[in-house]
Amino acid sequence: MRILLIEDEQKVSALVKRGLIAERYAVDVTADGFEGLEFAEVYPYDLIILDLMLPRVTGSDVLQRIRRKNVFVPVLILTARDSIDDKVKLFELGADDYLTKPFAFAELLVRVKALLRRGPVNRSSTLRIDDLELDRLTQQVKRCGKRVELTAKEYALLEYLMQNAERVLSRNMIIEHVWDQSFDGITNIVDVYVRHLRAKVDDGNTFKMIRTVRGTGYMIRSRSEA
């Protein structure tokens, strides 16, 4: 998978590049919008990550031109603006996703993977990690074959964690996904729910699947990866 990163802030691009390479993606970086356009025309990229604030030509111009030439490549926008108006405008211009700075790399990665999958998200009816099983049709959860009773929010939280197993999810990501933006800033709600979820899922088991990654967030992992 080849990704083009158009970002003029060198340190940001270095970070993103490093992280993406660690995830075994091929990454080309340019700090210039025009150069980025040329790159995009020459190579068939699988994904373009585009910063909005660029010298000489703005990110939205670049996006517009890319869309005029190549309709299919997914574009993920990085921006420091986060008003709804900006978002709507970008989606109208043909952006596929949108990430506001500052972002956790984990979040970028989740979005990159989602965009690269380029199809319906894994909607298989059962999610399974080791002996933890989540049935999306019946909304039932089992650990070691035993039924675990969860509230609606706990269920949504577990589903989100299991969907992104082995990946750290920041509190903000969890809030936006399981709750909504109105809970912005009330991050301890995530901590409280994770604690409750843990009590139901992990208590009584020697291997604790739900992990806290300090300073970042939470993740669920299988014994084999640990």
Next chain:
Amino acid sequence: MNRNSLRARVTAFYVGMLAVTLIFFSILVYVGVRTYLTKSLERSLSTTVRNIEADYLAPLENKGPAWFQAEMSESYPSGISDPFVRIFEADKVLYDSGDLRDPVVRISDLPHPIQNEELNNFHRTFSSTGQLLMIYTVAYNLPSGRLILVETGASMEPLQHLLHSLFLILLIATPGILFIAAVGGHMLMARPLRPVVDLTEQAERIGRKQMGERLPIIPSGDELERLSLALNRMIDRLEEALAHNQRFSADASHELRTPLTIIRGELEALLQMPALPAQAMDGISSALEEGDRMSRIVHSLMTISRLDGGGERMEMLPVELASLVSVTLEHMSLLAEEKSISLTCQTEERVYVTGDAMRLKQVVVNLVDNAIKYTPVGGAIEVQLFARQQRAVLVISDTGIGIPAESLPAVFERFYRTDQARSRVSGGTGLGLAIVKAICGGHDGTLSIESVEGKSTTLRVELPLLELSPREISDLYPITTLNPKAEHVPMEQLYEKPVEELIHRRLKL
């Protein structure tokens, strides 16, 4: 009506001036008329005497008393003649026109004139029946040297009547005119004041919603025009200052984002390094947490500056607050449970407002989160929602640490936290209430706070109530009303998921 209003004062001044003028004028008229009438009466009396002297007294000695009598009774018939005439020679009555009949005045009771200083003079006296009379007595010397006294007089009653009527007219007319003038003046003042009223209303509007508008210029070329121009310049400066403030907030938040991204990314990368010493791990994690907090502050600051600047696009739709509040509280109940705080909720059904559901929910979330933060273990939080006087009122009261009275005015300021709050809760942004305030402002609502230090705090949100007919209400929920099955979808999902997802969900089930 306000006594001190410009309109009242101007009207009072001008009515006062008018009153003085009117009273002065009335006195002048009264005195003038009285003088004129008296003089006329005097003139008529003296003319009568002149006539008698010339026509009848002069030829008296030639023609004899009989002729005199006859002529006199023809010219000044008894009882009819007004003025009355009496002519004496010594004590002998030469002629007497008798009592006046209309009005009746008894003349016969009057003493005979005597030769004294009253002669050739007008004087007043009262008849035996009490009427005021004006009497003019003249001494006339016949050529033979006989002294004749001619007395003529008239009742002053008609004159007094006239003056009395005039007095009454003036007495009634003056206040009447003043009253009309006052009312008229007050109404008249509305016209020149109209532009000022417009100016005020416009100024109110500009303050509340948008700065973009300007006051109407009153092209009067006077103080009002200067006032409107000056006010507009003031709004210009205000707008500039506000815009500058907002731009600064927005720019600052914006500029902070890139370095924050880098700090965060670098720290995250560091954390991935294998075999990191525990202390480094700790330090990096702590730095990451603070970075996270800073990101939240930046995000909140941007939100506030957008809300304040009107740059935030809000989806203004009818929102049913009762279910929004109860669903949100349900989501937060676990947070309260953690601290063994009882979270109770009383809502009236069907309280509608026009607003952005997400933002309104944020109001509830922030306020309840605050209440939980500042309420000790085992406390209680009570949430009430009701409609009152065209307002939807949301009251959130807790048994928390309270806020000192001197800090109350500042609690909605950005970054303001009381010392107690600062020491008690870490990790907050200090912007929660500022956001709530900004959201309330964006909904034409108000946010107020009451608190007893150490005991309780009550926050009160008031929003304009949206009154809907049952039909309009049913139009709001086409999904729920079309399909009775939809009732099985929990309320929270109705709230949280977009319609497409809801339909998708139902198809799956």
